[in-house]
Amino acid sequence: MPTQEEIYNKVSATLVEALNVDEEDIKPTSTLQGDLGAESIDFLDIVFRLEREFGIKIPRGELFPESIFQGDPDLVQDGRVTTKGLDELRSKMPFADLSHFEQNPEVGNLSDLFTVDLIARYIQGKLENGTNN
């Protein structure tokens, strides 16, 4: 089982390759879209690389859940994620730190959840649970 630091370093190296950014620009709190310039197609590339790097399988929607983003009125109303939506996020993304987002759950802020740290935490949980399939 790799250490937290080893996981972070590998995640960082993966993002350097996928997003063509400099390693110095990658910080734990960097957001993939806002800070590192990731576009939608990059997310699948990142998933492929993480699978290869860590020898794991990342099912569709597990690391980057789609349900919440698709305008379900129960989950999103008037551009804000509802209480039910937040519950959905918590259950779909136990590896995400929602404390900041909860204070102002605008849909537009969702992309800020996806940080380098979030990916590292996701990978760590995945490796700890041994759910490699």
Next chain:
Amino acid sequence: MRWIWIDRFLDFESGKSARAIKNLSLAEDHFRDHFPGYPVMPAALILEGLAQTGGILVGEVNGFQEKVVLAKVPRAVFHREMLAGEQLVYDAEILHLRPEGAAVQGRVSVGNELTAEAEIFFAHLDQARSGQLFGDRNFVFSGEMKYLLGRMTGDKIRTGGSAGTAEG
């Protein structure tokens, strides 16, 4: 001009790998300007040939029902210039394949010399969205693309329909 940057497939293993060739002929228009007296194959067209090799490889898996589009090239390295008169061999190998898209490792060689390599990322266009944008026509896999594959016969081709024939 026909937008086909491979001449023939040499080998094709469904869902795994494909090998195609491209003969660089001085008769091709672009060599007139690129460059006068020094006919270098434009790197972007080399990449296009490699992407067509990989794209057909990816598209064949689903019987060319999905529209496979080149989404990004995360990495491409050209080791040397390739000139008119040379024969390029394009090798594409599927690294990942999913309903949403695929990643392919591509290599270009001349004889035994590796002249370029690239990673190419393909997206499967969402069927509904693609219908809105382009209608039902499969603009990616035209008849000509499939014809190229159809020209291969015998044990060199192992497509989804005839998988399990000789290993080559």
